Amino acid sequence: MNILYDERLDGPLPQVNKAEFLKALQQALPDLDILWREDELKPYECDGLSAYRTTPMLVALPRRLEQVQSLLKLCHQKNVPVVARGAGTGLSGGALPLEQGLLLVMARFNNILHIDPAARTARIQPGVRNLAISQAAAPFGLYYAPDPSSQIACSIGGNVAENAGGVHCLKYGLTVHNLLKIEVLTIEGERLTLGSDALDSAGFDLLALFTGSEGLLGIITEVTVKLLPKPQVAKVLLASFDSVEKAGSAVAEIIAAGIxxxxxxxxxxxxxxxxxxxxxxxxxxxxxAILLCELDGVEADVHDDCQRVREVMTAAGATEVRQARDEAERVRFWAGRKNAFPAIGRLSPDYYCMDGTIPRRELPGVLQSIARLSEEYGLRVANVFHAGDGNMHPLILFDANQPGELHRAxxxxxxxLELCVQVGGSITGEHGVGREKINQMCAQFNSDELSLFHAVKAAFDPQGLLNPGKNIPTLHRCAEFGAMHIHAGQLPFPELERF
Amino acid sequence: MNILYDERLDGPLPQVNKAEFLKALQQALPDLDILWREDELKPYECDGLSAYRTTPMLVALPRRLEQVQSLLKLCHQKNVPVVARGAGTGLSGGALPLEQGLLLVMARFNNILHIDPAARTARIQPGVRNLAISQAAAPFGLYYAPDPSSQIACSIGGNVAENAGGVHCLKYGLTVHNLLKIEVLTIEGERLTLGSDALDSAGFDLLALFTGSEGLLGIITEVTVKLLPKPQVAKVLLASFDSVEKAGSAVAEIIAAGIxxxxxxxxxxxxxxxxxxxxxxxxxxxxxAILLCELDGVEADVHDDCQRVREVMTAAGATEVRQARDEAERVRFWAGRKNAFPAIGRLSPDYYCMDGTIPRRELPGVLQSIARLSEEYGLRVANVFHAGDGNMHPLILFDANQPGELHRAxxxxxxxLELCVQVGGSITGEHGVGREKINQMCAQFNSDELSLFHAVKAAFDPQGLLNPGKNIPTLHRCAEFGAMHIHAGQLPFPELERF
Structure with missing residues (x-):
């Protein structure tokens, strides 16, 4: 699926002679593992957004920091684009390779360097899996809070690059809120430390700038995260509603009640x-519609909150509110949610997962509009999402073998996504922009804002070698794409009423 | 106090003809209030760091956004430096004016534009006082969490510019963690929206980059903050110790206990x-030493936590732990802390307040080293600080009328501050770098990192007109200052043992 994407709109990429560059790379780094045969490259042609596929020119699998450093210096010198990749679980094509570029796989940097239970921090290499951090911290009663659904597979370097979220980020924040420090390499191979071991650092907040920058600013080589004490108790309520709008209102009411x-x-x-x-x-x-609401903390507090949430849900029109009777049922309730994407995958040959974020108060209206758009386009849409954050994941069901469905999806x-922007929200919550939503960035930002993004990018990578064609669209792309910047409150689409 | 600061190290500033520029400004903006007489300029010659004083060339007091926009365009066109100022309560000289620059006072933008209790947000102008936000939110049971000690006077624009903290930021975060969106003007007068009404936004995180950038990137014209529900109960414990090291250890133990x-x-x-x-x-x-520990939340939870903290403190060697008997005593306990700076001001003709942040585990050792340095330099040092965050505020007592004391202080x-960097910390926690700590930035960052700061600055303000000479030192300054970048763990000062 890539029909609406025309890569010529990103401007010309450097032309690279594969054989020459491969030779130079092998000479400079004789002990570096490099994949270059067609059959070896195949497994790397996409990330978690499998509809977008490109065969990389070369794949490098370094094991040591010095290799990455030398490799970047060589790419910089030879003007070769570089795409970094962790576990390849990203959902917006952020690690989609380039035909004329090197794919830099950081998966072998997978050591947990230090767990400091007193400081409540973990220092880890970028290829460490998200869940492995919590597993290593568990003996100290600690865990790492951000928990994307892919946490069993996705790695922390990619989490930082995409500013990953998860089910618990309403209370515990996104990746950016759980970081202390990162070590990065610039395209010139310079080592930088962003952030510090203390809770604040001086100068511009480059740590936050780097988080979610999708590989456009540098390569992450080490990460220090904050760990949290495991909550004493966690209880989950499952509430049923006879309309999605009522469930949407209940969400707003729960938050408004101060819970x-x-x-x-x-x-x-x-x-x-x-x-x-x-x-x-x-x-x-x-x-x-159902809502799953988890309350965690100390026993008495959780008990009180469960009672209050139950009352709010009932007042908002819940037809039934059930509390998981035991830990086994709690885990089962969450298993349904965490496996919702593959479950929906069983309903339809293909699906397309969106990731927009809106102010919570707009939930009922936006859900109505999505239902109307679904009818209009003749495609089913399932909704599974982080309601508390207003982070929606509409899943568009289609069949790529039916003529026109792919395009319609x-x-x-x-x-x-443009509807999300219109109500004051964002085209991404936690999956990133990547290749997938690069056109919608034109709706999200005006040309002054985009120019500023380009200027910031140029401060780190003036030649534009790091992950070109992702995250930040060229002004040329936006002009061609046509649907320029939407101000929240504007109605660029006459078919959508204001709700 | 400005002996170690030599402004020639920041490179030449543009030479401005005051009379000509004043005329141009009056012609372009006939209804703008401008101060230009020596006696009118006097009150603006310093901010909260009153030891540094410079008379500004002109002071502008706009009331409308369009005035700020036109004024910036004119400064950009005429190459005139601009220093923004809110309430002028900053403690690092971040709003210190320039003799050859315009001081842009944003204090008249002091309207609360909208409180949205359902979304739990407040949209405010930059001149609104920090405490006024909580006062406006109080009828809805909400408040704005960051609470610098100057909260009765300081304004939100300055809070964003300095990434202000406060007593409660251990639990509730710094300013950057409590923002949703800001509107800013670039030096060219372009309007930008950074962040969104939703909890995440796409593209580079320019909202975080801007927060704490100390007026170097643009002018803040509107702020949307998150509001929090007021905790049901707050209790405070006062623990006494017979050594500062024991109190420091107790802090680490409390946090390590998961509280x-x-x-x-x-x-x-x-x-x-x-x-x-x-x-x-x-x-x-x-x-x-004493520790003040406030626990807030729901009744039962707070009760349990008070008990646990009391046990941890006792085990760490507290000679006495008292809980405030009632709300009046709780307020009195805090009043002592919040007025500690002026209280120390009564002990000594002058004092110099530092603001370093260190990893919590280093507290006992750093306190010992400060005591040793205090003896060595023959100046008393009082310590009052946000121990939970590792954010120290050593207050150096001196008498500027005694020859040499100023310089020694x-x-x-x-x-x-260099000691803070040495143990892996930062030269600022919440007061910013400003003019005061610009030399210490050379110890905090290496030349690659500083070059990157300059490149980011240039992305926003290529002519360097916004608040020059603050926050980010020139490489020339660092070379002249001599004490270049300290890596944590290095021992550049042989007189300090590693603890």
Whole structure:
């Protein structure tokens, strides 16, 4: 799926002679593992967004920092683009390779360097898996809070590059809120330390700037994260609603009541049925929407909050509120949610997962508009998402073998994201922009803002060698794409009423 | 106090003809209030760091956004430096004017534009006082968490520019963690929106980059902050110790026990006696150190945590732990802490407040080293600080009328900050770098990192017109200053043993 993407709009990339560069690389780094044969390159042609595929020119698999440093210096010198890749689980094509570029795989940097239980920090290499951090911290009663659904596979370098979120980021923040320090290499191979071991650092906040920059500013070589004490208790409530709008209102009411749940997730009927069929989580298959609300903390507090959330949900129109009776049921409730994407994958030959974030108060209206767009485009849309954060994940179901469906799915996805911008939200919550949403960036930002992004990019990488064609569109692309900057509140799409 | 600062090290500033520029400004903006007579300029010659004084060339007091926009365009066109100022309470000379520059006072932009209790946000102009936000939010049971000691006077624009903290930022974060969106003007007068109404936004995180950038990147014209529900209960414990090291260890133990207090503050004997004498807070004047630990949340939770903290403190060697009996005593306990700076001001003709941040585990050792440095330099040092964050505020007492004391105080302050860097910390926690710590930035960062700061600065302000000579030192300055970049763990000062 890549129909609406025309890479010529990103301007010319450097032309690289593969054979010559390979020779130079082998000479400079004789002990570096390099893949260059067609069959070896195949597994690296996409990341988690498998609809976009490109065969990389070369794949490098370094083991030591000095190798990465030398490799970057060589790419810089020879004008060769570099795309960094961790575990390759990203959902926006951020690690999509370039035909004329090197794919730099950081997966072998997978050591946990130090867990400091007193400071509550972990110092790790970028290829360490998200879940492995919490596992290593568990003997000290600590864990790493951000938990993307892919946490069993995704690595921390990619989490930083995409500013990953997860079910618990409503209460515990995104990746950026859980970092202390990163070590990075610039395209020129210079080592930089961003952030510090203390809770604040001087100068511009380059740590935050780097987080979520999707490989455009440098290569992450080490990460120091904050660890949190494991909550004493976690309870989960499952509430059923006869409309998604009522469930949306309940979310706003819970937050307005001053409760900050550990997680607050919504699924609509299509998603409920798919998940139930796949996981047998015990979901009510006739509900139009469910909310899963987790409360965590100390016993007495959690007990009180459960009571209050139950009352708020009932007042908002819940037809049933169930508390997981035991830990096994709690885990089952979450398993349904965490496996909702593959579950929906069983309903349809293809699906397209969106990732927009909106102010919470807009949830009911935006859900209505998505339903209307779904009808208009003749494609089913399932909704499974981080409702507490207003981070939506509409899943557009389609069949790429049916003529026109692919194109329609991509167009519908674009409309949904532009709708998010229109109500004051963002085209991404936690998956990043990558290749996938580069056109929608033109709707999100005006040309002054985009120019500033380019100037910041140039401060780090003036030749534009790091992950070109991702995250920040060229002004030329935006002019060609046509749908320029939408100010929140504007109505660029006459077919959508203001709700 | 400015002996160690030589402004020639920042490179030549543009030469401006005051009379000509004033005329151009009056013609372009006939309804703008401009101060230009010597006696009118006098009140603006310093900010909260009153030891540094410079008379500005002109002071502008705009009331409307368009005025600021036109004024910036004119400064850009005429190559005139601009220093922005809010309430002028900053403690690092960040709003120190320039003799050849315009001082842009944003204090008249003091409207609260919108409080949204459902979204829990406040949209405000930059001149709104920090405390006024919480006051406006109070009817909805909400408040704005960051609370610098100057909160009654300091304004939110300055809070964003300096990434202000406060007593409660251990639990609730610095300013950057409590922002959703800002509107800014570039030096060219372009309007930009950074962040969004949703909890995440796409592209580079320019909102975080801008926060704490000390007026070097643009002018803040509107701020949207997150509001939090007021905790049901807050209790405070006052623990006495017979050594500062034991108090320092208790801090580490509390955090290691998995408790996150609302505030965790330390004062040493000199500070205790000064505050008690001034405020009559009920502090134990014979204690070598006290800790104030506030626990907030729901009743049962707070009750449990008080018990646990009491046990941890006792185990760490507290000679006495008292809980404030009622709200009046709690307020009195805090009043002593919040007025500690002026209280110490009564002990000595002059004092110099430092603001370094260190990893918490280094607290006992760094406190010992400060005591040793204090003896060596023959100047008393009082310690009052945000212990939970590792954010220290050593106050160096001196008398500027005694020959050499001023110079010694500044040199001692520099040593203390370099000590913070040496143990892996930062030369600023919440006061910013400003003019005051510009030399110490050379110890904090290497030349690659400083070059990157300059490149980022140039992305926003290529002519270097916004607040030159603050926050980011020139490489020339660092070369002249001599004490170049210290890597944590290095021992550039042979007189300091590693602890």
């Amino acid at each position: 900050i749940p550990g997680g607050l997730e919504m699924m609509d009927n299509l998603a409920i049925r798919a998940a139930e069929d796949f996981i047998h989580a015990g979901y009510p298959v006739d509900a139009e 991509e167009a519908l996805g674009g409309k949904i | 996150i207090p609302g505030g965790l503050e330390m004062m040493d004997n000199l500070a205790i006696r000064a505050a008690e004498d001034f405020i009559h807070a009920g502090y134990p004047v014979d204690a070598e 500044e040199a001692l302050g520099g040593k203390i």
